[in-house]
Structures are given as structure tokens and as C-alpha cells.
Amino acid sequence: MKRVVRQSKFRHVFGQAVKNDQCYDDIRVSRVTWDSTFCSVNPKFVAIIVEASGGGAFLVLPLHKAGRIDKSYPTVCGHTGPVLDIEWCPHNDQVIASGSEDSTVMVWQIPENGLVTSMSEPIVTLEGHSKRVGIVAWHPTARNVLLSAGCDNQIIIWNVGTGEALIYLEDQHPDLIYSVSWNRNGSLICTACKDKAVRVIDPRKNTIVAQNMEEPMGLNEMDTSNGVLLPFYDADCNVVYLCGKGDSSIRYFEITDEAPYIHFLNMFTSKEPQRGMGYMPKRGLDVNKCEIARFFKLHERKCEPVVMTVPRKSDLFQDDLYPDTAGPDPALEAEEWIDGKNGDPTTVSLKNGYVPTKNREMKVVKKNILDSKVTKNAENSCPGNKSASPTPSISEAKLEEILKEIKSLKDLISSQEKRIIKLEDQMSKIAI
Incomplete structure (x- = not known):
């Protein structure tokens, strides 16, 4: 009998590292022993956590600025302890959040063309954790909603626009939280904890929806080192990429609705082990070259982009590879989300390539007890003026x-x- 081979358009996906002149060289990648990605990318910038004396810092480089990076290149350096995690805002390509060993979360507005001088003043500092903050994760569809998790075993969800904490999840985890991720519409979060339990939590109800899933739907054992696996999921193609930290490979699998659910596709390997990994959002890929993923692999002294491509002969746009994908426009405001509303990602077509729109500057208005009184007085004195301009925060x-x-x-x-x-x-x- 002939063996039936499962048909999949991703069976022949292959990975390829870019040429040396397209890498970012002479970067002192952070040596902190923490299991985050150390790198975050979007269609404009690549951000990398680096070694810094007397505090914490990360580099922000425009994507086109490949080659050797001068030692005097400006950094984002406002934290007083090492930076442990960074993530670009999905709704503004110039806004990035950072969590640090100094127990704070900071949010930064990067100039449109990148840094000219080092930046030490964030647009807002979020204080609420009692121990170091190792995880930051933006809400996928609500503007200005940011999650942080610390070594105090606590998760805090913030409204960055007002600088206030919206939700404290204090009693759900008895031990260190290893990772946190939102579901696609941001109604639930999934956490992995040192107690070896995976929890699915409804953050607005502060309840665990599922935990201790005893039997996996599918199981795929891998021959890998003891290092941490960094997962990246492509929701458009249902492909999951596993990058071993300290390993030199990227394994990728297709997820389907029918058993055995997990299908190994292939593995990209190189000589150098990775110390971290950035994953480009779909809108930052080159659709003309059938690129379905791009990783930014951190070595000890450089950052090397790795491109994943589906081989196709036609030069036409491949609709089956590029369904409409999550765009930069939020579906909800922070206030709508906290009030219980959900919204799926606002999608964009990649048919003619993604054209970035101009990002509006992020405003932070710190709330205090007097705010409502001041607003009411202003409305009473000026009935014609419906909206009062917010006072910039100090x-x-x-x-x-x-x-x-x-x-x-x-x-x-x-x-x-x-x-x-x-x-x-x-x-x-x-x-x-």
C-alpha cells in the first residue's frame, strides 16, 4: 500500500538567514538570566535588551539600520535595574513597554525616525509590583491596556492612558509566573506557573476558567536541550514556531482541528545558539516573496534576521497564504474593555503590501481625586465646551x-x- 502523505501548503516552508550585511552587529546582548525573548520587533523598529552599567537599557534600531552598531548608539535607559522584558504596542509602532528588575513598568514613545539621543524619561511609569517585573503583554484589541506579571506572583492590568491599575490578580498563582498570553480578542489570558499548572483566566471576573488540563489533545516529544522553548503562534495560518533558548533551531508545526492536531512541518537549524528571539507581525512581512514569518535571532554580539518562505512559482499575490490579518487599529478603548465589551482584531488586507499609517502621539492623563470636580466645574462654566483638553502629566x-x-x-x-x-x-x- 502506498503511504498517504498529508497535504499542506506549509510542508515545504524553509528558513533562511539573511546575508551578513543585513544583520545588526556589535550589540552587547543582555546576559541577565531571565527567560523572556529579549527582543521585540514591528514593521518600523527592532528593540533589543542590552548590557548596561548602573541600570537597565535596550536598543531601538530602525529596521533599515543594519550593519555595525556603534558603542555610543543611544539607548532607552530609564530603569534603575536590568530590563527583563520588552514589547511593542500592537496599535502604535512608536510605543514600547518595558518591565524591569526595579519592580516598575515603563512605557516609552520612540521618535518617528528612531533615537538621536539616549532616552531616560518614559511617558508613564507604572508602579504596583513589589518585586521585579518579568513579563509585559499588550492587549491585542483594546487601546492602552497593558498586562504585567512580577516575581511577586501577581498580575496587574493597566490603563496606560491614565497610568492607573484596572485589575489586580493576586491570588491565582502560588508560585512564580513563567509566561502570560492573551487570547485573540483579549477576553481571556493563559498563564504558565512554576507549580506546573496552566491556567486560563477571565481577568475581568478574576476567575479561573480552566486549569490542570490532565490529558493533552496532542503530544509531540522533541529532542531538545534543557533550555526554555519560546513559542510564537501565527493565528492566520495556524502554525506554531518553537525557538529553543540556548538551542540553535526553530521547529514549526501546523495545528489542525482533527486528530492528531499537531503536525511537524520542518526545522531550521544554524550553528549559533540563540539567546533571544523577536517575531515580526504579519503586516511587516514581504508578501511579494511569499514570506510567512520573520524572526530576529539574538546571538551573543549580533541580531540576525531569519526569513521563513513558502516556495511558489507565481509572482501573483497568494491569497491562501495571506488572509486579512490584524492591523494597527484597536477595536476597543480601554474603558469599553473594562466595562465588559470584547472586540475581534481589526483586520487589514496585505494584497498590496502593508502601508503604515501615521501614529498619533500617545497622551497619558494621570487621574486624581480632583479630576471629576475640575471637569464638572469647567463644564458648568463653559456649557458650549463639551470636551476639556487633558493636562499633560509630569x-x-x-x-x-x-x-x-x-x-x-x-x-x-x-x-x-x-x-x-x-x-x-x-x-x-x-x-x-
Whole structure:
């Protein structure tokens, strides 16, 4: 009997590293022992966590800036401890979040053409964790919603637009949280914990929907090292890529609705082991070359793009490889999501290639008790004015600087008052 080979358009996907002149060289990739990707990419920039003295830093490079990166190249360097995780906002290609050993999350607005000088002032600092923050993950469809997980075994979901915490998940994990990911519409999160349990959680109800799945739907054992596997899932093609940290391979599988569910496709291997990996969103790929995935593999001193391609003879657009994919426009605002609304990703066609739109600048309006009173007073005094322009927030560093200046002025006034009293006392003695 002839053996029946399963038909799949991804059976012949092959990976290829780019030429040396298209790599990013002479980068001091972070040596921190943490199991995040250390790299995040989007259609404009590649960001890489790097070694930094006296704090934490990461590089942000425009994609076209390949070649040797000068040691004096500016970095994003506002954290006081090593940076552990970074992730670009899916709805704004110039906004990136970072989590650090200093227990804070910072959100940064990168200039349109990249950094000219080092950046130490984030647009907002999110404080709520008591231990280091090792995971940051943006909501896939709601604007300004960001999740962070720390070594305090706690997950916090933030509204970055107001700088406030929306949800605290404090009691769901008895041990260290290894990874967190949102589902496609952001209604649920899935977590992996040191207690060897996988939990599916409804964050708005603070309830576990599923946990301790005893029997897997499919099982595929791999001959791999003891390093961590970094998974990347292509929801458009139902292909999952597994990149071993400390390994030198990328394995990829197709996921189907029928048993055995998991189908091994192929494996890309190279000589150098990877220390981290970035994964390009679909809208950043070259559809003219039938590119279905692009990875940014971190070596000890460089970042090497690896391109995954489906071989096709035709030059025409391949509809079956590129269904409409998640675009940069959010489906919901943060307030709508917290009120219980869900929205699937807003999709875009890649038929003519993705054309980026101009990103609007991110505004952060810190809320305080007086906000509602001030707004009401403004509305009462100006009935014709329906919307009040938000007051720009002052960063904590700037606030501290102002407070120090106020204190020094008060001290100066106090010393001058003492001097005046002393002089007046001398005057009274002379008058007598």
C-alpha cells in the first residue's frame, strides 16, 4: 500500500538567514538570566535588551539600520535595574513597554525616525509590583491596556492612558509566573506557573476558567536541550514556531482541528545558539516573496534576521497564504474593555503590501481625586465646551526635581528669616 502523505501548503516552508550585511552587529546582548525573548520587533523598529552599567537599557534600531552598531548608539535607559522584558504596542509602532528588575513598568514613545539621543524619561511609569517585573503583554484589541506579571506572583492590568491599575490578580498563582498570553480578542489570558499548572483566566471576573488540563489533545516529544522553548503562534495560518533558548533551531508545526492536531512541518537549524528571539507581525512581512514569518535571532554580539518562505512559482499575490490579518487599529478603548465589551482584531488586507499609517502621539492623563470636580466645574462654566483638553502629566523624576527645588527655596527663606531676626536684634541694641 502506498503511504498517504498529508497535504499542506506549509510542508515545504524553509528558513533562511539573511546575508551578513543585513544583520545588526556589535550589540552587547543582555546576559541577565531571565527567560523572556529579549527582543521585540514591528514593521518600523527592532528593540533589543542590552548590557548596561548602573541600570537597565535596550536598543531601538530602525529596521533599515543594519550593519555595525556603534558603542555610543543611544539607548532607552530609564530603569534603575536590568530590563527583563520588552514589547511593542500592537496599535502604535512608536510605543514600547518595558518591565524591569526595579519592580516598575515603563512605557516609552520612540521618535518617528528612531533615537538621536539616549532616552531616560518614559511617558508613564507604572508602579504596583513589589518585586521585579518579568513579563509585559499588550492587549491585542483594546487601546492602552497593558498586562504585567512580577516575581511577586501577581498580575496587574493597566490603563496606560491614565497610568492607573484596572485589575489586580493576586491570588491565582502560588508560585512564580513563567509566561502570560492573551487570547485573540483579549477576553481571556493563559498563564504558565512554576507549580506546573496552566491556567486560563477571565481577568475581568478574576476567575479561573480552566486549569490542570490532565490529558493533552496532542503530544509531540522533541529532542531538545534543557533550555526554555519560546513559542510564537501565527493565528492566520495556524502554525506554531518553537525557538529553543540556548538551542540553535526553530521547529514549526501546523495545528489542525482533527486528530492528531499537531503536525511537524520542518526545522531550521544554524550553528549559533540563540539567546533571544523577536517575531515580526504579519503586516511587516514581504508578501511579494511569499514570506510567512520573520524572526530576529539574538546571538551573543549580533541580531540576525531569519526569513521563513513558502516556495511558489507565481509572482501573483497568494491569497491562501495571506488572509486579512490584524492591523494597527484597536477595536476597543480601554474603558469599553473594562466595562465588559470584547472586540475581534481589526483586520487589514496585505494584497498590496502593508502601508503604515501615521501614529498619533500617545497622551497619558494621570487621574486624581480632583479630576471629576475640575471637569464638572469647567463644564458648568463653559456649557458650549463639551470636551476639556487633558493636562499633560509630569513624570515622577520631574516632580521629584520640583519638590527638591521647593524644599531648597523653603530652606533658603528659613535661613534668611533667621538672619533678618538676628540683624533686627542687633539694630535694637544699637538704637538703645
